[in-house]
Amino acid sequence: MINNSENINNEEIGSKYPFQSPDGYFDALPAVIMSRVETKTKQPKLFVPLRYLRPAIGLFAASVLLIGFIFVTPVFFPSEKISATQDDDVVEYYLTSQLSALNIFESMGKPSEDEVVSGEQLEEVLIATVSEYELIDFNSVK
Amino acid sequence: MPIDLLIQRLKDPKQKRLAFHELVSTYQRRLYWHIRKIVIDHDDTDDILQTVFMKAWGSIDGFREESSLFTWLFRIATNEALTFLAQKKKRKGFFVRSDEEYLLEKFSSDQYFDGDDLHRKLMEAVLKLPEKQRVVFNMKYFDEMKYEQISEILGTSVGALKASYHHAVKKIEESIKIEVDNEIN
Numbered sequence: 001m002i003n004n005s006e007n008i009n010n011e012e013i014g015s016k017y018p019f020q021s022p023d024g025y026f027d028a029l030p031a032v033i034m035s036r037v038e039t040k041t042k043q044p045k046l047f048v049p050l051r052y053l054r055p056a057i058g059l060f061a062a063s064v065l066l067i068g069f070i071f072v073t074p075v076f077f078p079s080e081k082i083s084a085t086q087d088d089d090v091v092e093y094y095l096t097s098q099l100s101a102l103n104i105f106e107s108m109g110k111p112s113e114d115e116v117v118s119g120e121q122l123e124e125v126l127i128a129t130v131s132e133y134e135l136i137d138f139n140s141v142k
Numbered sequence: 143m144p145i146d147l148l149i150q151r152l153k154d155p156k157q158k159r160l161a162f163h164e165l166v167s168t169y170q171r172r173l174y175w176h177i178r179k180i181v182i183d184h185d186d187t188d189d190i191l192q193t194v195f196m197k198a199w200g201s202i203d204g205f206r207e208e209s210s211l212f213t214w215l216f217r218i219a220t221n222e223a224l225t226f227l228a229q230k231k232k233r234k235g236f237f238v239r240s241d242e243e244y245l246l247e248k249f250s251s252d253q254y255f256d257g258d259d260l261h262r263k264l265m266e267a268v269l270k271l272p273e274k275q276r277v278v279f280n281m282k283y284f285d286e287m288k289y290e291q292i293s294e295i296l297g298t299s300v301g302a303l304k305a306s307y308h309h310a311v312k313k314i315e316e317s318i319k320i321e322v323d324n325e326i327n
Contacts, residue, residue, distance in 0.1 A: 016284050017175060018257025018265065022184065026174070030166045033195045037162065040196070 143168075145211055152202050162202070166195055169212070172285075173219045179280040180223040182248040182269075190226055194219045209294055216295045220277065227273070245269045267317035268310075274298075275310040282307050 143164055151161035173194060178187040197218055205214060227241055246269050249255070257265070268276060277296070281287045282303075289300045296303070 016286075017179065018255060018261035019178065019252065020254045020256050021174065021178075022254070025188075026170055029170050029191075030163055033166050033192060034159070034163055036192065036196060037159070037199050040199070 149205070149207065149211060152205075158202075162199060165198070165211075169215055172212075173215060176216060176281070176285065177219050177223045179284060180220070180277060181226055182245050182252060184252075184254055186226065186248075190219070190222050194222050197222075213291065213294045217297075220295060224273065224277075241273060242270055263318050263321050264314065266321075267314040270317060271310050271313060275306050275313070278303055278306040279310040279314070 148161055148164055148168075151157040152165065154161075170191070174187060174191055177190050177194070178184065181187055181190065194215070198215060205211070209217075227244075230244060231241065246266065249265060249269060255262075255265075268279060271279060278292065281292045281295075282289070289303050292298075292303055293300050298306075
């Protein structure tokens with residue numbers, strides 16, 4: 001253990017330093033510190049009995065469950081339900097629900113640029129894949 | 143009151159308040175001037191000093207006497223003062239001012255400065271030093287502490303402290319010489 005018996009000469013402290021402290025500052029400081037100490041000691045501890053906390057805990061748990069249910073279950077979001085289904089399911093859902101066709105197409109999203117085929121491109125594909133004799137002359141069909 | 147007895151009373155719940163009042167009275171001046179040399183401004187010093195004593199009150203029960211009470215209090219005070227300066231720097235946000243600019247501004251507007259022109263030059267030179275050199279210079283030159291004591295408070299080796307003090311003195315000499323030469327010319 002280090003010896004704690006150091007001597008402090010208050011007269012010499014700060015004597016080389018070219019500053020002053022306000023008059024009476026050191027006379028008043030111990031009282032200021034002790035009043036802060038008293039205030040800190042007297043502060044009541046934050047203690048809430050468990051019986052008062054139970055309803056709050058129940059309410060919190062119920063809120064968490066409700067929020068979880070809303071975000072996890074797709075029933076509450078018809079457009080997401082449509083996006084998750086395919087082809088015939090979409091038509092079936094449309095027929096049984098109150099949604100308009102516009103809502104359904106909006107929920108399906110826009111096709112990407114690769115998916116959009118122009119008339120000229122389609123014609124090129126048809127010419128390349130279908131031979132002449134396979135083409136049907138619609139004028140001759142009665 | 144001997145310090146050993148003071149510590150004993152500080153750890154006794156029945157005597158703690160009275161002993162703490164004694165502790166404040168005993169160490170307030172030394173801690174005040176130590177902090178004041180780091181942050182310059184009196185109001186800032188007052189805030190920090192009160193925080194130091196409140197922290198001491200809160201943790202005196204855990205004081206294990208591995209260092210002296212004086213060293214323990216000085217370590218808290220040094221940390222609080224340096225943390226204060228670091229926070230001041232952060233709070234400037236986009237326009238970051240250096241410690242030097244901040245402290246020189248505080249010094250130039252300090253109503254409690256009572257030194258002559260040479261003191262002013264010395265203080266300006268001290269405030270231009272890097273933080274660690276400034277703290278070491280203050281403790282060695284103004285407080286006349288031993289290197290061993292400073293080493294315990296700052297947690298730095300005696301060799302490193304001697305080097306810091308040596309560099310600080312050189313820089314201060316150069317700084318004052320430049321100031322004096324400028325005045326002559």
